[in-house]
Amino acid sequence: MDSTVAAVWRGGEDIALCEVPVPVPQPGDVLVRVRLATVCGSDRHTVSGRRSQPCPSILGHETVGHIVAIGAGRARAVDGRPLRPGQRVVWSVTFGCGTCDRCRAGVTAKCRTVRKAGHEALDSDWGLSGGYARHVLLPHGLAIAIVDDDLPDKIAAPAACATSTVMAAIERAGHLTGRRVVVVGAGMLGLAAVAAAATAEASEVVAVDPNPRRRDLARLFGATEVAASLDADRNHDVLLEFSGSSAALQQGLRTLDVQGVAVLAGAVAPDSPVTVDPETVVRRQLSVLGVHNYEPRHLPAALSFLTATRTRFPWSELVADPRTLAELPALLAGPGGPSPRYSIAP
Known part of the structure; x- marks a missing residue:
């Protein structure tokens, strides 16, 4: 294969479909045909100018695909x-050097020289890193996880970023069983955190979000209570912050x-x-x-969690049709939709 089609971001809202060369996979590299890529909020931040990254580049880092060559x-x-052609896989956002x-x-x-899927310059040695393309090249050493047959693409793709990040946040929070948990921000990550806390049998799981649609979704994902804002007169044992709002965090603390333990994961843009x-x-x-x-261990943990809860929670409702x-x-570049995630099927 000499080339593939990708949506190349050239700054601002300038995104165009282009033919992009496909490098020959080197020993241990994996070439993947993209099946579905979900649109993470950080990519929307890149396009709006709230975060910076090399340009031009191919965005997209929540992706599921099947292996076509190794x-x-x-x-x-x-x-x-072992990996083999035909398997469905997801892969880590980050790619560390392993030696620092x-x-x-x-x-x-x-990592001091970390590289990231969907964040690398098009003219770099990992130009085909983003999921908004028909193919992605996964370099030798990047963490890759196999997706079980019974997990739909719409559920598997967010594991590459949102669900794995939540697994890391839950790990840092410590055990949740019997604890009073409040989740601030009921977007894609917050809803996964609500589900994780409910699955861990927290004594209460309060979901806080000003958006009524998100509060309704939080109930479906195991929230025992929902609120538009934090109750200053109420105490919690664990605060999981995914809104990125300094005001909400200030009140939550x-x-x-x-x-009490506060785990912050939503503040990825200045406030x-x-x-x-x-x-x-x-x-x-x-x-x-x-x-x-x-970390790499959180990727299979996310897939296992999604597989175990796929009939308990309506995960597919969180991702719009491709x-x-x-x-x-x-x-x-446009406004957000009713679902926390858009999706693309290249």
Whole structure:
């Protein structure tokens, strides 16, 4: 295969379909035919100018596809199973070097030379990295996970970013069984966090979002209560913050009870500072933690979680029916839809 079709982002709202060369897979590389790519909010932020990345490039990092070719030698999934043509797979957003101090410490998402799927320059050695294309090249060493046959594409694709990030946030929060959990922001990540807390048998799961449609969805995903804003007179043991709103976080921190834990994952774009009272942190023995992206182990964990809960929660309702690559510019630049995720079937 000499070339494929991709939606190339050239800055602002300039996105055009182009023929892009397909490199010959090197030993251990995996070439994938994209089946479905969901539209993460961070790509919309890129197009609107709220976040920066190399340009031109191929966006898209929540992707499921099937393997069409593997470079010489063997390639294995993150769980050790051999990869072969025809398998459906998802892959990690981040690709660490494996040798720097952070990678050696197990924090590969913060590798000092990290590369990211859907974030690399078109003229780099990983130009075919984004999911808004017919094909993606997965370099040797990138974490890849095999998707079970009974998990639909619409459920599997968000595992590559949203669901795996939630798995990382839940891990940092610690055990949730019997604890009072509040989830701030009921978008794609927040709804997955609500479902994870409900599955872990938290004593209560309060979902907070000003959008009534999202509050309705939160109930379907296991929220015991929903609210448009935080109740300042109520205490929680765990705060999971996915809204990115400094005002909501400020209020949420005040609701944490003794030894409460706050995990922040939504603040991925600039907002106003948050004031933290050190005396309150000391006297209540609070923990404030951050999560950005996830580690390779969270990818199969996300797929296992989705498989185990696929009949309990309406995951497919979170992803709109797929559109074409030609329609992508309007989806990235236009207003959000009723579903948390648009999708593209190249």
